[in-house]
Amino acid sequence: MRTMSLATSYCRRIGAGVLLVALADFLFYGQPAGITVFLFGIVLAGAVVAMHPAALSDGRVWLRPLALFAGLLPLIENVSPLSVLVAIVALAVFALSLAGRLRTGLARIAGQLCLLLLAAPFRFARDFLRWRKVARRLGRRHVRLAAIAVWAMPLTLGAVFLALFGAANPIIEHWLSLIDLYALLERIEVGRLIFWLIVLAGVWAFLRPRLPGFVARIRRAVPAAPAARSTRTTAEDVIFGKAAILRALIVFNALFAVQTALDAAYLWGGAALPDGLTYAAYAHRGAYPLVVTALLAAGFVLAALRPGSDTSRDPLIRGLVYLWVVQNIVLVISSILRLDLYVGVYALTYLRIAAFIWMGLVAAGLALIIARIALTKSSEWLLSANLLTLSATLYACSYINFAALIANYNVDHSLEMTGQGVPLDVWYVRSLGASAFPALDRFIDHQGPTTAADPAFRQLLGVRPVDEGCYRAVLDHWRAWSFRDWRLLRYLDKRGSLANPAVTQPYAPGH
Known part of the structure; x- marks a missing residue:
């Protein structure tokens, strides 16, 4: 049954x-x-x-x-x-x-x-x-192969008889002429068949959700836990023991205090940098290495203060860990400020936005480590809390139009718009796609007669309507509708058509 x-x-x-x-x-x-x-x-x-x-x-x-x-x-x-x-x-x-x-x-x-x-x-x-x-x-x-072989003789002779009837009967010949085998073969698209198989395999995983059984088999194959360790002191107990961790925390706190003091002086206090060193270079040198430092520190804390260990119960070690993690959070905030200074000089890109988000997640993870230690939670609780933070961040990011964010920032902080900073990389902004249209239009409207005579600017004026026409052509179908594109089309309809002077051929993004 x-x-x-x-x-x-x-x-x-x-x-x-x-x-x-x-x-x-x-x-x-x-x-x-x-x-x-x-x-x-x-x-x-x-x-x-x-x-x-x-x-x-x-x-x-x-x-x-x-x-x-x-x-x-x-x-x-x-x-x-x-x-x-x-x-x-x-x-x-x-x-x-x-x-x-x-x-x-x-x-x-x-x-x-x-x-x-x-x-x-x-x-x-x-x-x-x-x-x-x-x-x-x-x-x-x-x-079975035999079942297929049974049909070989009837089908072969049947095809021969059909060909003979076609030669003898003009009506059958006319019917056969209507069958275009080459046209039927041309309609069989290999790419379409592959698409069907991929979709079927994809939806099947949801229609019959089953987890692979190899994990359980691996667990059964793993031998039982070894017998209790001997009470004899080993090299591991000396190197990673309570005394070693205490000394390591003292050294680490002192080193991090020096770095925090330097950042406080140069990034927040406005102290003059050494000759030949700009704030942008100072910011760029430390933005990413400091995040790696914080991650290594988090790994050390998790290893040193395992739940139920002697080190996790020592009040002095717990206090030093709290101090060190707080310094790491300050270090990550300093990295965010460094990246912000660098973006203020060299504009915004997708990778720099991803770095901001990543640094924020690292800071949140460090704060959760403090919460885990203070609340005496398990490592599974810490992993779940970090996964929840990551999931909420990714879900929120799915609503953010990063292309428009980058375009608006780069246009609003460009040399042409503010009189300071770096010139706008127009072709990079254009490569961001249709979401950059409002920012580019604002940039075009802001330019005066002097800029309008520039060949590169006239080239931008020429490709802007072409890009809009291509965008509208893609969206001229109900399948392509999205709420974001609907809002952008409303803006384009309100703005109306742009002037399209006779200029050079459109410039391809990325050249």
């Missing part, structure tokens, strides 16, 4: 998978991605619910679709790798929860998600082979 139920379950899921592949072909293949990604996510969620109807009996079932909708919501704002990643994670959590396989604790859920997504490309192939075994148990005949 269980075997029959398993076979029925496979058939139901394969049917849903084929329908989802057909929908994906209609929405995505050869089409721009926009609101269609959100619509496909909603349909996929509905298919997951259909695969687990028993889950609807739960009284709190409405919480799951509400959380899923929050995960899919960034796709309405804009389709980007980050918003797609958020949606995939939300769908995976939703599928695991309906299947009753979602564990408790953010750290354990994160591990489940990693295993599920890693195994997703291979899940369908493995389940298909398993389905064939189930079919054999039910007594269904599987395809």
Whole structure:
């Protein structure tokens, strides 16, 4: 009975998978991605619910679709790798929860998600082979070479007879002439078949969410824990013992105090730098190495103050750790200030925005280390808290238009707009895409007659309408709609057409 139920379950899921592949072909293949990604996510969620109807009996079932909708919501704002990643994670959590396989604790859920997504490309192939075994148990005949060979003679002779009838009968010949085998073969697109297989393998991981079994097999293969260690003092006890950690914390606090004092003097106090050294160079030299220093310090603290160890119970060591972690947080804040000074001179880029976010996450992680020590929490609690911080940050970032942020900052702080700083790299701003249109328009409107005669500026005036025309052409389809693009189109419609003087040919971004 269980075997029959398993076979029925496979058939139901394969049917849903084929329908989802057909929908994906209609929405995505050869089409721009926009609101269609959100619509496909909603349909996929509905298919997951259909695969687990028993889950609807739960009284709190409405919480799951509400959380899923929050995960899919960034796709309405804009389709980007980050918003797609958020949606995939939300769908995976939703599928695991309906299947009753979602564990408790953010750290354990994160591990489940990693295993599920890693195994997703291979899940369908493995389940298909398993389905064939189930079919054999039910007594269904599987395809054999002999079954194919039985049809070889009838089909061959049938083709010969059909050719003879075509030669003898003009009507049959006319019918055969209407069959264009080359045209049929040309319609078979290898790329489309690969697209179908990829979509089927992807949706199958949600329709039948299962975690790979190799983790459990590895745990069973690992030998039991070794016997208790001897009470004899070892080299490890001396090098990483309580006395060594105490001395290390004293030395580390003194070194970090020197660095903090220098930053306080030069970055916050405005002290004059040595000859030949600019604030931008001072900021750039230390922005990233100091973050690496903070990460190494965090690793040392986690290793030195393991929960339940003698060092974690010593009040002096705990006080020195608190002081050192606070100095590390100040160090990260100093790195953020250094990067801000550097951006103020050399403008903003995607990598520099990512550095700001990364430094903020490092500072938050250090603060959570203090909380873990003060509240005597476990390492799993610390990992879960950091994952929650990271998840909230990535979710918030999926709503931020970083291209527009970079363009607005670089234009507003350029030499042409403020009279100080560096000249605007117009072609880099243009390479940011359509989100940079408002900032470029503000830059164009601000220029006076002297700048208007510059050939490079006239070239910008020439390519700006061309870029807008290409952008409108891509969005001239309902599939490409997004809330962000809708707002930008409203701005462009209100602004109206730009002048398009006869200038040189458009300049390609990145040249």
